[in-house]
């Protein structure tokens with residue numbers, strides 16, 4: 001796998017800033033006192049054990065969950081003033097795939113902020129939709145119902161929807177889970193393309209190996225921030241143990257993380273890559 005350079009634009013002003021945010025469900029804090037900054041155009045892998053709050057973080061970043069405390073700023077402005085520039089691809093299981101809608105309609109949803117409730121999609125909207133479907137290789141599926149598609153095709157539809165939005169920040173919640181290898185490759189290629197275009201990207205993943213190899217920054221989360229930085233800074237035995245506890249075993253040259261969930265695969269990181 002191709003390695004990306006570390007922090008190519010570290011010195012530029014931060015575009016996404018979280019300051020001491022607290023997010024709660026039913027009064028119980030899930031994310032506590034979380035602060036970090038992502039510079040414009042950086043790509044961050046968000047990792048952590050099941051229930052660490054990765055999805056909760058993404059939902060807070062698009063305003064789907066209120067902040068109990070703290071602040072999120074995008075382009076230096078409070079969340080809400082720039083909501084349309086953040087695209088969010090939820091986890092597969094959060095989507096109702098039986099909803100009666102065809103592919104091009106889903107992709108057009110990415111343009112909603114441009115034409116609004118009472119408006120009608122214009123030429124620019126149709127062009128953006130067509131371009132995004134072409135880039136994701138799903139043009140031939142345009143009139144198909146999303147319920148008829150394979151998991152990989154459905155994922156491409158959601159990627160196309162996010163592209164059609166022309167976001168400044170893209171949040172992808174576990175895009176590598178439950179899809180075929182070719183869709184994983186399409187997703188990785190898209191990440192490179194977005195990197196070249198300066199789009200800031202946060203991707204949650206359970207694949208620590210991929211996070212270490214493909215992302216310039218890693219954010220290790222367990223309700224609180226355990227570590228944030230390069231893979232060398234983040235994937236230390238101390239941090240791995242703090243995040244995964246007894247689920248993390250150090251065997252010879254491998255760190256093995258067992259998520260203890262049916263279907264989850266063990267992940268391996270070579271400590272010599274992280275020392």
Ligand SMILES: Nc1ncnc2c1ncn2[C@@H]1O[C@H](COP(=O)(O)OP(=O)(O)OP(=O)(O)O)[C@@H](O)[C@H]1O
Pocket residue numbers: 025026030048049050051052053054055056057
């Ligand atoms: N709608 C909800 N109501 C109440 N609690 C919730 C809700 N959604 C999530 N939680 C709880 O919040 C915590 C964090 O969940 P979240 O889905 O953000 O974690 P995650 O890191 O994305 O987990 P996973 O890796 O398993 O997807 C979990 O304890 C979860 O049970």
